[in-house]
Amino acid sequence: MVKKIIPKKTPMREQPPKERAKNYDEVPFGYNEEEAMHEASRCLQCKRPTCIQGCPVEIDIPGFINFIAKGDFRSAINKLKEKNVLPAVCGRVCPQEDQCEKVCVLAKKYEPVAIGRLERFAADWEQKHGELSIPKIPSPTGKKVAVIGAGPGGLTVAGDLIKLGHAVTIFEALHKPGGVLVYGIPEFRLPKAIVYREVDYLVKCGAKLLLDFVVGKTATIDQLLEEFDGVYIGTGAGLPWFMNIPGENLNGVYSANEYLTRSNLMKAYLFPEYDTPIVRGKNVAVIGGGNVAMDCARTALRLGAEEVHIVYRRSHKEMPARNEEIHHAEEEGIIFDILTLPVRYIGDENDWVREMECIKMRLGEPDKSGRRRPVPIDGSNFIVKVDTVVCAIGQSPNPLIPQTTSDLKIGKWGNIEVDLKTGKTSKKGCWAGGDVVRGGATVILAMGDGRIAALSMHEYLTTGVW
Amino acid sequence: MYQVIKREQLVPNIHLLVVKSDFIHRNAQAGEFVVVRADEKGERIPLNLVDWDDKSVSMLFMVVGTSTSKLALLKEGDEIATLAGPLGRPTEVIREKKVVCVGGCYGIGALHPIIRMFKKNRNYVTTIIEARSEFLLYWQNKLIEYSDELHEITRDGTRGFKGHVNDFLIDYLKKNEVDMVYAQGCTYLTYLTSETTRPFGIKTIVGLNPIMVDATGMCGVCRVIVGGETKFGCVDGPEFDGHQVDWNNLLSRRKIYLGEERHSLSFYECEKYG
Numbered sequence: 088m089v090k091k092i093i094p095k096k097t098p099m100r101e102q103p104p105k106e107r108a109k110n111y112d113e114v115p116f117g118y119n120e121e122e123a124m125h126e127a128s129r130c131l132q133c134k135r136p137t138c139i140q141g142c143p144v145e146i147d148i149p150g151f152i153n154f155i156a157k158g159d160f161r162s163a164i165n166k167l168k169e170k171n172v173l174p175a176v177c178g179r180v181c182p183q184e185d186q187c188e189k190v191c192v193l194a195k196k197y198e199p200v201a202i203g204r205l206e207r208f209a210a211d212w213e214q215k216h217g218e219l220s221i222p223k224i225p226s227p228t229g230k231k232v233a234v235i236g237a238g239p240g241g242l243t244v245a246g247d248l249i250k251l252g253h254a255v256t257i258f259e260a261l262h263k264p265g266g267v268l269v270y271g272i273p274e275f276r277l278p279k280a281i282v283y284r285e286v287d288y289l290v291k292c293g294a295k296l297l298l299d300f301v302v303g304k305t306a307t308i309d310q311l312l313e314e315f316d317g318v319y320i321g322t323g324a325g326l327p328w329f330m331n332i333p334g335e336n337l338n339g340v341y342s343a344n345e346y347l348t349r350s351n352l353m354k355a356y357l358f359p360e361y362d363t364p365i366v367r368g369k370n371v372a373v374i375g376g377g378n379v380a381m382d383c384a385r386t387a388l389r390l391g392a393e394e395v396h397i398v399y400r401r402s403h404k405e406m407p408a409r410n411e412e413i414h415h416a417e418e419e420g421i422i423f424d425i426l427t428l429p430v431r432y433i434g435d436e437n438d439w440v441r442e443m444e445c446i447k448m449r450l451g452e453p454d455k456s457g458r459r460r461p462v463p464i465d466g467s468n469f470i471v472k473v474d475t476v477v478c479a480i481g482q483s484p485n486p487l488i489p490q491t492t493s494d495l496k497i498g499k500w501g502n503i504e505v506d507l508k509t510g511k512t513s514k515k516g517c518w519a520g521g522d523v524v525r526g527g528a529t530v531i532l533a534m535g536d537g538r539i540a541a542l543s544m545h546e547y548l549t550t551g552v553w
Numbered sequence: 554m555y556q557v558i559k560r561e562q563l564v565p566n567i568h569l570l571v572v573k574s575d576f577i578h579r580n581a582q583a584g585e586f587v588v589v590r591a592d593e594k595g596e597r598i599p600l601n602l603v604d605w606d607d608k609s610v611s612m613l614f615m616v617v618g619t620s621t622s623k624l625a626l627l628k629e630g631d632e633i634a635t636l637a638g639p640l641g642r643p644t645e646v647i648r649e650k651k652v653v654c655v656g657g658c659y660g661i662g663a664l665h666p667i668i669r670m671f672k673k674n675r676n677y678v679t680t681i682i683e684a685r686s687e688f689l690l691y692w693q694n695k696l697i698e699y700s701d702e703l704h705e706i707t708r709d710g711t712r713g714f715k716g717h718v719n720d721f722l723i724d725y726l727k728k729n730e731v732d733m734v735y736a737q738g739c740t741y742l743t744y745l746t747s748e749t750t751r752p753f754g755i756k757t758i759v760g761l762n763p764i765m766v767d768a769t770g771m772c773g774v775c776r777v778i779v780g781g782e783t784k785f786g787c788v789d790g791p792e793f794d795g796h797q798v799d800w801n802n803l804l805s806r807r808k809i810y811l812g813e814e815r816h817s818l819s820f821y822e823c824e825k826y827g
Contacts, residue, residue, distance in 0.1 A: 260769045262590060262597075262635045270767070299637040301769055304585075305576050326785055327773040336776060336783065336802055338809045345772035353596065353766065359820040362596040362619050363766070364813030438805035486770050486788055 090131060094197040097126040099204055104418040108388050111274045111356060114415060120158070123208040127156035130200045133192055138202065141190040143535025144243070146170045148187055148202055155205055164213040165220065167206060172246030172289065173239060173534065175214070175281045176268055178207025181531045182409050214281075219288050225252035230548040233258060233315040235302045235488070237286065238266020239530040240321035240521035243537030244544070245294045251545050255294045256315070260301040263352060266323050267522075268530065270352040271344070273382050275389070279351075303487035308495070312516055317544045320503060320512070320519035321537065324527065325485035329478055330374070334432030339366055339440040343379045343479035350386050368475025371395045372443055374429055375479035376406035378529075381413065383477040384421045392475070395421050400428040400448050400461045426450070428463065432476060443473045484523040492517075502526055510540030515553050518544055554632035558609050560624070563691045564684075567659055568625050569603070571611045577638050578605040583670035584644030584760065584792055587612060588768045590635030591623035599765045599787070601663035601737070602639060610636070613662035618814045619821045640768050641791045644758070648674045650732035653725065654700075655718055655746050657683040660738025662692055663760060665699075667735065672699035679729075680704070681721060683742065687712035718742065719749040726753050733758065736795065740804055747795030759795040761786055763806060778802050 099122075101107075101115040118126060130152040138148040147166055154163035167174045183189075183203035191199035213219060230253045234241045237259035245255045263269050265282040290296055302308065302322070311318055327342030329335045346365070349355040353363035371387040373380050376399035387395045397416070399406060402425050406413060417423070426448040433442040447467035450459035484502045489495060496504040496513035503512055503519040510518040520536025522528060547553060559571040570589075577587060586599045587610060598620045600612035616625045627633070644667050652671050656664040661682045671678050680700040684690045686709045697703045705713030706721050714721045722734075726749075734757045736746035743759035750757045763775040763786040775786030778799035784790060 260637065261767060262637075270771075299635055300576065301637055301640065304639055304769075305580060305637070307580070310580075323771075325770050326788070327771075329773075329783065331783075336778060336806065338805060342773040345766060345774045348766050348772050354594075358813065359817045361594045362817055362821075364810045364817065366809070437808075438802070482771075490788070 092193070092197065093129045096198045096201045096204075097122050097129075099201075104420070107275065108385075108419040111389060113278050114275055117211055118204055118208045120160070120212075123155050123205060124158055126201050127152045127205055129193065130156065131192055137190040137192060138187040138200075141187040143186070143531050144170050144538050146187075146206075151209060152200065152202070152205055155209060160209060160212045161216075161220075163209040167209055168222070171534075172243055173285050174206050175210035175285060176239065176277065177531060177534070178203050178205075178210055179277050179281075180268075180272060182529060184410060186531070214284060219284075219291070221288075221291055222250055224249060224293055227254060228252040228548065230254065230316045231256070231314065232544065232548070233311045233318045234321065235319065236260070236266055236321035236323055236521075237264035237296065238321055238323050238521065238533065239268060240323075240533035240537040241266070241319065242286065242289060243534040244319045244321065244541045245289055246292070247538060247541035248544060249289065249292045249294055253545070253548060257289075257294055257296045258300040258302050259296065259298050260322075261352065262298055264296060264298065266321075270348045271324075271379070271382070273347065273351055273386050275385065276382065301487065303491040308488060308492040308514070308517060316516065316548055318517045319510075319537070319540055319544065320488055320517060320523055321521045321533065322485040322488055323522045323533075324482045325501065325523075327478065327482045328480050330429065330480065332429060332431050334434060334440065335478070337432055337434040337440040338438050339368065339474055340432060340476045340478065341366075342482075343375070343383050343477055344482060346383050346477045347379070347386065350390070356386075356390060365390065366475050367391050368473075369393045370473050371475045371477065372398050372429070372471070372473045373477045373479055374398050375481075376401065376408055377479065377481075378408045378412050380477075380479035381408045381416045381421075383479050384416055385419060387475065387477070388419055388421065396424050396471075397421055398424045398427050398429060398445065400426065401458060402426055402450060405458045426461065428461070429476075430468065432473075433470075440473060440476055442470050443476065444468055444470050481527045484526060488523070500526055508539070509543035510536055511543060511553075516547075554634060555636040557627045557629060557631045557633065559629055560627040562625070563613075563662070564689045566616045567662075567689075567691070568614055568616070569611060569662070570600075570614065570624060570627065571609050572633065572636055573608060574605070574610045574636070577610050577636065578607060581605045581610065581639045582643035583666040585639035585641050586768075586791060587636060587638030588640060588765070589624070589633060591620055591627075592634050595623060595634060596620045597635060597766055597768065599640070599762070599768055599791075601659070601760070603662045603665050610638075613659045615659045619817045622818065622821065637768075640787060642789070644670060644735075644792060646670065646674055647676060647733065649676060651677045651679070651730060653679045653681065653722070653731050653734045655681045655683070655722070655734065655736040655738070655742070657718065657738035657742040660736070660742065660760070661690070661696075663737040665692065665695055667737070668696065668699040677701050679725070679731075681706060681718060681725075683707075683718045685709065717745065719745050722746065722749045726750065726755065731755055736760070740800070740807060743795060744800045744804075747798065747800075751796055757795040758792050759798065761791050761793060761798070761803065763791075763803065764809065777806075
C-alpha cells in the first residue's frame with residue numbers, strides 16, 4: 088500500500104505576537120497528542136533514513152516518530168533518550184531546518200516532518216505523566232570523570248558516561264547549572280524549569296553536581312587530574328567581542344552576554360524583586376544577525392522598549408539566525424536595519440549613549456565563508472537616536488582554563504585545539520568540545536562534540552590507551 | 554549554600570565576613586577576590602579576599618546598597634547563596650624591593666594579604682592607611698605585623714598625619730627611595746594615589762572595583778580602559794597600572810546603575826521594615 092503523503096507540517100499553536108511581546112511565557116505551545124500523532128503519521132518510515140545522519144547525536148528519528156504515530160509516547164521518549172540526554176531542550180533550540188529536517192525525504196517536494204516539534208512533544212509528554220524513568224546503570228567501573236561546565240556539551244558527556252558506569256562529577260562556575268541554556272537563552276524560548284528538569288534527571292542517574300566551582304581557579308585542571316581519570320572541558324563562551332569603534336565603553340552599551348545574563352540568569356526582568364538591575368531602554372539597537380541577536384532584541388521588547396532595531400551589515404539572506412527566530416522577531420515588531428554598520432556611538436555629558444552613527448553597506452564579492460562581503464557606501468553615514476545598544480557579534484572562548492593549564496595547546500583565537508574525531512586535546516586525559524573549541528556555535532553542535540568525546544573517553548577509561 | 558562563621562562590624566559601615574570554605578582557600582592568593590550572592594534573589598558582587606585558612610575565607614565589605622545591606626545582617630550559622638572563587642589575577646610577586654602600600658575604606662583590610670605576600674618576599678613594606686577620622690581606622694595590629702612602617706592618616710587630624718593621602722605621599726616620596734606603590738580602596742583613593750605618584754615616575758599598581766556579574770570572563774561588564782585598550786577587570790585584573798587607567802571612564806561606568814541601586818535599596822527596606 089502506498090502511503091498517502093501529507094504535504095504540509097501540522098501547524099503549532101503559539102501566543103499571538105502582540106500579547107507575547109509583553110510577557111516571558113514560552114511562545115509556541117507545543118503539539119497536543121492528536122496533533123503529534125497526525126504529524127508523526129507524515130513520516131514515511133524510510134528504509135534507509137537520511138534524517139539520522141543529519142543529527143549530530145544520531146537519534147533514531149523514524150524509530151521515535153513511529154512510536155508517536157502509534158500513540159505509544161512512553162516508548163517514544165525512551166527511544167529518544169537512548170541518544171539524547173536533553174530532548175526537551177533540543178526539541179526547542181536545535182536548528183532542525185539545517186540538520187535532520189533538511190535531509191528528510193519529504194523535504195525534496197514538500198515540507199519535512201516536524202522532527203523538532205515531535206521531539207519536544209515526547210519530552211513534554213513525559214514531564215506531564217509522572218516520574219522520569221531512570222535507565223539501568225551498570226555496576227561501577229571504578230573510573231572517575233570530571234566534566235567542566237554544566238552546559239549542553241558537559242551534560243551530554245555526563246549522561247553518556249554515567250550510563251556506562253563511570254563516576255561523573257560536573258563542575259559549574261555559575262550558581263545554576265545549564266550554561267548557555269540558562270544564562271543565554273531567554274525564558275520565552277526555553278523555560279528554565281525544563282533545563283533544571285533535565286539536569287535533575289542526570290543527578291538522579293548518579294551524577295554529582297558542584298556549583299560555584301570555577302575550574303582553572305578554584306582548582307586547576309592539573310589538580311583535578313590528581314583525582315580524576317579523565318576531564319572533559321566544556322567551559323563555553325568567553326569574553327565578548329566588540330567592534331573597537333569609538334564609544335563602545337559608554338554607559339548603556341552592553342555585550343549580548345551581559346544583557347542576557349542579567350535578564351535570564353539574574354532575573355533582572357523581575358527587578359526590583361530580584362536585586363540585579365538592567366537598563367530598560369526605549370530605543371534599543373542590537374548589533375548582529377544571529378540567534379543571540381534575536382534573543383536580545385526580543386528581550387529588549389519585553390523589557391519595555393518602544394523601538395528595537397536589529398542592525399546587520401549584510402542582507403536578510405546572509406543572516407545566521409534560524410528562520411523561525413527571525414520570523415518570530417519580525418512578527419513581534421522588531422525592525423531590521425540590514426546592510427547597515429555602526430561606526431561610532433555618541434554619548435551625553437554623563438557618558439550615556441544617546442546616538443549611533445551608521446554607514447550603509449552594499450554586497451560585494453563573496454568572502455571565504457562564501458557569503459557576499461559587505462562594502463561600505465561612501466558618504467552614506469547617518470545618525471539615529473538610541474539609549475541602549477547590545478553588541479551581539481560573538482565572543483572568544485573562555486580564557487580561564489587556557490590561562491591556567493599546562494601543556495594545553497591553544498589556537499590563535501584562544502580556543503582549545505582538539506582532534507575533531509575524538510575531542511582529545513594535546514594534554515593526556517583531557518578532552519574538550521563546544522564553544523571553548525569552536526568559538527561560537529550551537530547547542531546541538533556542543534552536544535555532538537560531547538557525544539564524540541564521551542565515546543573516546545570511555546575507550547580510554549576502559550583500555551588505558553591514549 | 555555556604556555557612557557564615559562570623560560577621561562583625563569593624564568600624565561603622567565596614568564589616569568582616571568569614572564563610573566556611575571547602576575549596577576556595579586551597580588556591581587563594583593575594584590580590585584575588587570572590588563572588589558573593591547573599592540570597593536566591595541577590596546580585597553577584599565581587600569582594601576582595603582579606604584572609605583565609607584551611608576551613609574558611611574572609612572578606613570585607615562596606616554597606617552601600619541592597620546586597621551589602623543583606624550581608625550586614627548575617628549572623629553566625631546563617632547561609633549565603635553563592636561563594637565562588639578565588640577569581641582574578643593574583644598580585645604580581647616582587648622581591649627585595651621598597652614598596653609603599655596605600656589603603657582606604659575597605660581597602661585597609663584588602664591590603665592585609667598583599668602586604669603579607671610582599672613581606673614574605675623580603676620587601677621593605679611601608680603601609681599607609683587613610684580614613685576620615687580615627688574611629689574609622691581598623692586592623693592596625695594586623696597590618697603592623699607585615700609592615701616595616703605603618704602610617705595613619707586622618708582628614709580631621711584625630712590620629713596620625715592630618716590631611717589626604719596625597720599630601721603625605723608627596724612628602725614621603727621626596728624623602729625616600731621607593732620602587733613601587735600599591736593602592737587598594739575606593740576609586741577616588743586609587744585615582745588620587747596614581748596621580749600623586751605619576752610625576753615621580755614610580756610604578757603604581759591599583760586594585761580596581763568595576764561592576765561585575767559572572768566575574769569569570771564571560772559577560773564583559775567589568776571592562777576598563779587601560780593604556781587605550783579595553784581590558785576585563787575579572788580576568789585581566791582587577792589590578793592594573795594606575796598610570797594607564799582611564800579614570801573618567803571607570804568612574805562613570807561605576808555609576809551606571811546608581812538610580813536602580815537606590816530604587817532597589819528602597820524596595821528592600823520597604824519589604825523588610827515596612
